[in-house]
Every structure is written in C-alpha cells, then in structure tokens.
Amino acid sequence: MSQHSQFALLGTKRFLPFFITQLLGAFNDNIFKQSLILAILYHLTVGGDRNLLVNLCALLFILPFFLFSALGGQFGERFNKDALMRALKLAEIVIMAVGAAGFVFGSLPLLFLALFAMGTHSALFGPVKYSILPQHLREDELVGGNALVEMGTFLAILCGTIGAGVLMSRQDYAAGVGIAVVLVAVCGFLASRNIPRAAAALPDLKVDWNIFRQSWSILLLGLRQRPAVSRSLVGNSWFWFLGAVYLTQIPTYAKELLHGDESVVTLILTVFSVGIALGSMLCEKLSGKKVEIGLVPFGSIGLSLFGILLWWHSGGFPQGEQPYNWLAVLEHSQSWAVLADILGIGIFGGFYIVPLYALIQARTEEDKRARVIAANNILNALFMVVAAIVSILLLSVAKLTIPELFLVLSLMNVAVNVYIFKIVPEFTMRFLVWLLTHSMYRVDHRNLEAIPDEGPAVLVCNHVSFVDALLIAGSVRRPVRFVMYYKIFRIPVLNFIFRTAGAVPIAGRNEDAATYEKAFAKVAEYLREGELVCIFPEGMLTLDGEMNEFRGGIERIIEETPVPVIPMALQGLWGSFFSRDPQKGFFRRLWSRVCLVAGQPVAPEAAKRLVLQEQVAALRGAAR
Structure with missing residues (x-):
C-alpha cells in the first residue's frame, strides 16, 4: 500500500486544479451570501422585516438544490465533467457580475436574483464535484482526497464569512464586495481550465428536463442503492441536519449565553471549522488510506458526547456591563470548556462525514455516481429545511433553551445512528475491527x-x-x-x-x-x-x-x-x-x-x- 501523504495530492495536476476550483467556489458562495445578509441588516434601505429577508436569503440559496440537483446529476453523467466544470465556472462570472451590480446600485432584486443563481450553480456543480474524484484518484487516495475537499470547503466557508465581515465594514463596501466576488469567480474559471479530462459516464443519456419528475426519480435511485450506500446518503444528510442547527444557533448562542459581540460569533465559527478540518485530515491517518466506515460510529459517538457536554457547560456565564469581545470571553475558564466541546463536535463531525462521502463514491457504479450524489444533495436540502422547522418548533413552541436544543439534538443523533447501524451492521462490524486494531x-x-x-x-x-x-x-x-x-x-x-x-x-x-x-x-x-x-x-x-x-x-x-x-x-x-x-x-x-x-x-x-x-x-x- 502506498505510504504517500494526502497532502501530496496538492502537488498533482489531477487534483490541485480541481481542489482550487471547488475551494474558490465555496469561498465565493459564502462571501456573497454573508455580505448580502450583512447589507440587509446594516446598510440597505428595506421596506420590510429585516429578519424575514435574512431567512428569505437562506431559502433562495437552498431552494435550487431541490429544483436543479437532478439536472446536475444528469449533466454529470451526460457530459465530460472537466468541460462541464469550466462551463459552470464561466457562468459564475456572469452571476457574480449581476451580484456586483446589485451591490453597487443597492438593488435587492438584483442581489436576490444573483443569490438564487449561485444556489443553482452550486446545485449543478455538486454532483460533478464529488463524482469526478473517483475518476482522478486511486482507491487508496479517495479518503485523503475527500478529506482535503471537506477541509477546504469548511475553511472556505469560514474565510468567506470573515472576509464578508471585513469588506462590509468599509465605507466603500459595495465596490469592494463587487470586485472581490467577480475576481474570485475569474480565478475559479482559470483554475478549472487545468482540470484533466474526465470522460462522460453515459454520453448517450437523454436529459429529462422535467425537474420534478426527475428529482423524484433520482431521489428514488439514491435510496434504492445497496443498503450501505443508501443509508450512507441518509447519514450524510443527517450530518447536514446537525450542522444546520448548530450553525444557525451559534450567533444567538454567542450573544445570549456567552454575552459576546460579533467577534465571539467569529471565534466559535473558527473553532468549529478548524475542528471539521482537523477531523477530516485525521481520517486518512486513522483509516489507513482506505474507505474505513468503522470511523462513522466513532464519529457519531463523539458528536453525541460533545453535544451533551456543550449542554452541560452552557448557562451561568457571567454577564458584563458591555458585550464581551473574543479576548474578554477567553478570560473566563467556562468559555474554554465550551470551545473544547465545539472543537470536539467539529473533529468528530469530520470522522463522521468523510468516510460516508468516500463510501458513496467508491461503492456506487460509475454510470450512476453523479445522479446518486445529486440525490444526496436533494436529501441534504430537505434535511436542512426540516432542521429549521424542528428548531423553530423546539425553541418557539416547546420553549426550550438553545443548550436544551443541543441536548435533544445529541439524543436524536443516538437514535438516528442506531437505526442506520442496525439496518447496515457493517458499520458496527467495521467499528469493532477498527477499535481492536487501534487499541x-x-x-x-x-x-x-x-x-x-x-x-x-x-x-x-x-x-x-x-x-x-x-x-x-x-x-x-x-x-x-x-x-x-x-x-x-x-x-x-x-x-x-x-x-x-x-x-x-x-x-x-x-x-x-x-x-x-x-x-x-x-x-x-x-x-x-x-x-x-x-x-x-x-x-x-x-x-x-x-x-x-x-x-x-x-x-x-x-x-x-x-x-x-x-x-x-x-x-x-x-x-x-x-x-x-x-x-x-x-x-x-x-x-x-x-x-x-x-x-x-x-x-x-x-x-x-x-x-x-x-x-x-x-x-x-x-x-x-
């Protein structure tokens, strides 16, 4: 077995151009989306409820995943993946130009149009992004490649969020954001030009343009795969359910539980993202460079354990006369326990998600891979919407506190994964084998x-x-x-x-x-x-x-x-x-x-x- 490091992939033409392309895409998504949210909250003159408009932003970005992921799956089978990526990155330049105009002219309709278009771009790009990896990577590189992609994605989300805050704090924020998003889109297109050829799996596939019929058909295709793959799709979407709840509640948690300002939100997001990156990077080391689904139960146990600890360590944080900044928060020992819990959730989240992605890619037939990943995107979007509904019901109707929501989430994680591991006992079997060989x-x-x-x-x-x-x-x-x-x-x-x-x-x-x-x-x-x-x-x-x-x-x-x-x-x-x-x-x-x-x-x-x-x-x- 090759003893290469996963980071060696960054020195190869078959991986580096793709990695930069997807990294810049995730960065641009988040810098644009976060800038739009901050513009609505602090800069634009709007005639309605600002919180409602912020939630509308989330809906406009997620909705295309319901509508167009099926098309993305079909395109990923029908066309050469490298050419398709270049076409999508070229479209991103046009979309970001519209978004830049929206910022310059302070036009909310233009900004919403660009946001919906970026969601559509991501929905089409996702199936190609994950289905191209098995064509360019060897089997013993697949876990490391996925780990780098997950690490890069979460760090890009973090950097995009922070970058948006920096740009929006300037007087000339509109020009700054406009230039940044167009420039990043151009760089993404230039990187995509060096992606090696990845032939179409089904060049004769007839594209079904009925998005509703095809979405249902592709969702059924994914859920009818062999149990290890279909339950991995469910497990993957459950992770995004958890992530959506945690990420949505972090700003309110930082403000109401830690009595912090915006910098505390950034601190928590940074720790969470670094945790995901660390967990993703450790996956290759712990799995021996193969698809080791035994790490999935290990990750699930850690997610529940640190979620319960986060509930335990929350509450009773001393309140100051003014909101704490991140340095002031760190002066309290309780905050270190909270940050350790959030770091643990991130690390074990990496252990959980990377093997699932690698398993889906490795055990799905090549001529179905892009469509199965499209099914995963549809399911992810559905779970994220359900996550928002569940959070509203538990916080607003059941009157739970945010720490109590985290506790319920951790217990739900136990129940969901017990179901998955019972249906596919291979997960538990591989975990016991992994535990023996690493203890x-x-x-x-x-x-x-x-x-x-x-x-x-x-x-x-x-x-x-x-x-x-x-x-x-x-x-x-x-x-x-x-x-x-x-x-x-x-x-x-x-x-x-x-x-x-x-x-x-x-x-x-x-x-x-x-x-x-x-x-x-x-x-x-x-x-x-x-x-x-x-x-x-x-x-x-x-x-x-x-x-x-x-x-x-x-x-x-x-x-x-x-x-x-x-x-x-x-x-x-x-x-x-x-x-x-x-x-x-x-x-x-x-x-x-x-x-x-x-x-x-x-x-x-x-x-x-x-x-x-x-x-x-x-x-x-x-x-x-």
Missing part, C-alpha cells in the same frame, strides 16, 4: 498491493490467534470472506462481526459432514461472484507459536474453482492476549506491534498445499 495492536502492512483490487482470489495465512481474521479484515481494502472453525465463529460478540462479514463456518469432516460440505459450496459461490476468500489451512490455532501442517482443503477449493492464491503471514502475534501462549497476559503485549505481509500471487495450477506452506513459513520468518 490492542499496532498493525503494519507489507506488500498488500499484491492482493488484486478486483476479481476472485484466495488468501492463505498462518493461524496464531482468535483475532487473526479481524486483523486481516482491518488491513485489506476489499471485503474478505473468511473460512473459520465453527467454534471460533460462535464466540460471543465476535460472532456478530463474523456473520456480518459473511464468514463461512467450517467443521472437520468427522465432526459435522454437513457443515464441512456446506462450507466448500459457499466458498465456491463467493469465488464465482468475484470475492476474496481467506482460509487458515492449518485448521487450528498454533499451540506453541510454530506453524502446523497445511491440510488439503486449499487444494480442493482451487480444484473446484481455479483462482490465484496469495500467501500471507502474520508476524508478532504469539504471546498476545488472544493467542494460546500459556505465558500470555492482557497487559504483557498490550498495543503490541504485529505485521501482516503478503507474497506474490500463485497460479492455480501451482497452488499445492506444501508449496503454499513453505511460502507462508518464509513470509513469517522467525517473528512468531
């Missing part, structure tokens, strides 16, 4: 790129401990179907993991002939379907740390279904808690370093048990 063991890998990225193959490995299968499953990028002794398969807790992973229980022929034959039939079925199957040919755990003789089952498997065989070896597990070493102890080898090493594939005709035994023994070496 009791430090697992190194060597030559795992020898395992094919697709197609059937059999992995053969020495058998040292009760958790060998978990360590292998946590290291190999593809799902692996394990053949294991039925008594190990039935171990409580581990049984849930094995069943969810599609493991095959096997017994000795003399113990249970039916289970024995059923196991071989299931292995043949998996291999015909192009799966990876792993067996431990010794047929038992080692009792002394040395390898036992390989049995003949591997030869029967290859004879019935000829596929390549990859020899593998686990090093350093003997003496650990889950081995049968009589001298073992729980703390003796806690967080011990083990290694999984793979050899080169062996052709089916050469895959004899004694040959494979010699190769596995050589790979293991002296490290028991």
Whole structure:
C-alpha cells in the first residue's frame, strides 16, 4: 500500500486544479451570501422585516438544490465533467457580475436574483464535484482526497464569512464586495481550465428536463442503492441536519449565553471549522488510506458526547456591563470548556462525514455516481429545511433553551445512528475491527498491493490467534470472506462481526459432514461472484507459536474453482492476549506491534498445499 501523504495530492495536476476550483467556489458562495445578509441588516434601505429577508436569503440559496440537483446529476453523467466544470465556472462570472451590480446600485432584486443563481450553480456543480474524484484518484487516495475537499470547503466557508465581515465594514463596501466576488469567480474559471479530462459516464443519456419528475426519480435511485450506500446518503444528510442547527444557533448562542459581540460569533465559527478540518485530515491517518466506515460510529459517538457536554457547560456565564469581545470571553475558564466541546463536535463531525462521502463514491457504479450524489444533495436540502422547522418548533413552541436544543439534538443523533447501524451492521462490524486494531495492536502492512483490487482470489495465512481474521479484515481494502472453525465463529460478540462479514463456518469432516460440505459450496459461490476468500489451512490455532501442517482443503477449493492464491503471514502475534501462549497476559503485549505481509500471487495450477506452506513459513520468518 502506498505510504504517500494526502497532502501530496496538492502537488498533482489531477487534483490541485480541481481542489482550487471547488475551494474558490465555496469561498465565493459564502462571501456573497454573508455580505448580502450583512447589507440587509446594516446598510440597505428595506421596506420590510429585516429578519424575514435574512431567512428569505437562506431559502433562495437552498431552494435550487431541490429544483436543479437532478439536472446536475444528469449533466454529470451526460457530459465530460472537466468541460462541464469550466462551463459552470464561466457562468459564475456572469452571476457574480449581476451580484456586483446589485451591490453597487443597492438593488435587492438584483442581489436576490444573483443569490438564487449561485444556489443553482452550486446545485449543478455538486454532483460533478464529488463524482469526478473517483475518476482522478486511486482507491487508496479517495479518503485523503475527500478529506482535503471537506477541509477546504469548511475553511472556505469560514474565510468567506470573515472576509464578508471585513469588506462590509468599509465605507466603500459595495465596490469592494463587487470586485472581490467577480475576481474570485475569474480565478475559479482559470483554475478549472487545468482540470484533466474526465470522460462522460453515459454520453448517450437523454436529459429529462422535467425537474420534478426527475428529482423524484433520482431521489428514488439514491435510496434504492445497496443498503450501505443508501443509508450512507441518509447519514450524510443527517450530518447536514446537525450542522444546520448548530450553525444557525451559534450567533444567538454567542450573544445570549456567552454575552459576546460579533467577534465571539467569529471565534466559535473558527473553532468549529478548524475542528471539521482537523477531523477530516485525521481520517486518512486513522483509516489507513482506505474507505474505513468503522470511523462513522466513532464519529457519531463523539458528536453525541460533545453535544451533551456543550449542554452541560452552557448557562451561568457571567454577564458584563458591555458585550464581551473574543479576548474578554477567553478570560473566563467556562468559555474554554465550551470551545473544547465545539472543537470536539467539529473533529468528530469530520470522522463522521468523510468516510460516508468516500463510501458513496467508491461503492456506487460509475454510470450512476453523479445522479446518486445529486440525490444526496436533494436529501441534504430537505434535511436542512426540516432542521429549521424542528428548531423553530423546539425553541418557539416547546420553549426550550438553545443548550436544551443541543441536548435533544445529541439524543436524536443516538437514535438516528442506531437505526442506520442496525439496518447496515457493517458499520458496527467495521467499528469493532477498527477499535481492536487501534487499541490492542499496532498493525503494519507489507506488500498488500499484491492482493488484486478486483476479481476472485484466495488468501492463505498462518493461524496464531482468535483475532487473526479481524486483523486481516482491518488491513485489506476489499471485503474478505473468511473460512473459520465453527467454534471460533460462535464466540460471543465476535460472532456478530463474523456473520456480518459473511464468514463461512467450517467443521472437520468427522465432526459435522454437513457443515464441512456446506462450507466448500459457499466458498465456491463467493469465488464465482468475484470475492476474496481467506482460509487458515492449518485448521487450528498454533499451540506453541510454530506453524502446523497445511491440510488439503486449499487444494480442493482451487480444484473446484481455479483462482490465484496469495500467501500471507502474520508476524508478532504469539504471546498476545488472544493467542494460546500459556505465558500470555492482557497487559504483557498490550498495543503490541504485529505485521501482516503478503507474497506474490500463485497460479492455480501451482497452488499445492506444501508449496503454499513453505511460502507462508518464509513470509513469517522467525517473528512468531
């Protein structure tokens, strides 16, 4: 597996131009939207309720995601994605020119028109933005690429919000904002000119211009994907539900709970955005550069935990004669606890969202990917609208305080994710595997790129401990179907993991002939379907740390279904808690370093048990 850093992608032409293009787009969205809100609140002469107009701004920006995400999904399949991005960035220049004119002439209708057009631009751009990544990135780069995109997006939102505040504080704010948004749009277009070619997935697709029929059709397409993808769409949209509530309440929370001024709002937004960026960046390190959905339950637990802590630490903040600025707020120890909670929400939000995006991209067929992401955008917009309604009901009707709203939100997060993880137990299974491989063991890998990225193959490995299968499953990028002794398969807790992973229980022929034959039939079925199957040919755990003789089952498997065989070896597990070493102890080898090493594939005709035994023994070496 490549040991590159995710930041190395920023030095590649296949990623950097795209990254700059989407970064500038998110920055421009937010600098324009926030400038418009501040203009309504402080500068423009309006004849109505200013708060109503501010809420109208939110509606005008979100509405296009309902209306035009389906078109964006179709465009993303129908046209070359690089050309489509350039066309959209060219349109952004025109839209921002209209917006600039709105600021210069103080025209609210022009500003609203530009805002709606920018929402439309984002709705069309989103499906292309996420569906192009798997075309330009390798599988082991996908998590890192998504992490950089999420980090860049949230930092762009933050910088756009702050930049709008700086520009709107000037006397000549109209000219400043107008020049800035047009200039950023031009830079975005120039960056898009260097995006490498990304061919259309369905060049013959006939675009359906009935936006309502197509929106419903695309939403159903997304929700009818395999459970891991469809529930990831729901989980992704739930994250935006949470984010919409938190971001909407931050200004009021800063004013009423922390008794702060505008700078305190900026401080909280900065901490939240930095948290998201940190969580996104840590995802690649914690996931081993593969799509590790085990981080999703970890992120969900953190979101609820820090949401509850935020409720606990809120209230009773001392009030001064004047609103505090951000430096004055930091003089109170309580504020550090609040900021730590907000940082935690951001970090675990990154753990939650990045693997979901990567899973959606990796497990959706290429000719459906843009439309599935469009379905996700529609669902996101729906959840954000529902978030606003729920907040109004709980705050205005149920008369909850903002901290109590955060508490309810955290408990709702538990319920929603329990539902998701129950429907798709793979999330929980991968979390338990990830937890094991990042707590009791430090697992190194060597030559795992020898395992094919697709197609059937059999992995053969020495058998040292009760958790060998978990360590292998946590290291190999593809799902692996394990053949294991039925008594190990039935171990409580581990049984849930094995069943969810599609493991095959096997017994000795003399113990249970039916289970024995059923196991071989299931292995043949998996291999015909192009799966990876792993067996431990010794047929038992080692009792002394040395390898036992390989049995003949591997030869029967290859004879019935000829596929390549990859020899593998686990090093350093003997003496650990889950081995049968009589001298073992729980703390003796806690967080011990083990290694999984793979050899080169062996052709089916050469895959004899004694040959494979010699190769596995050589790979293991002296490290028991």
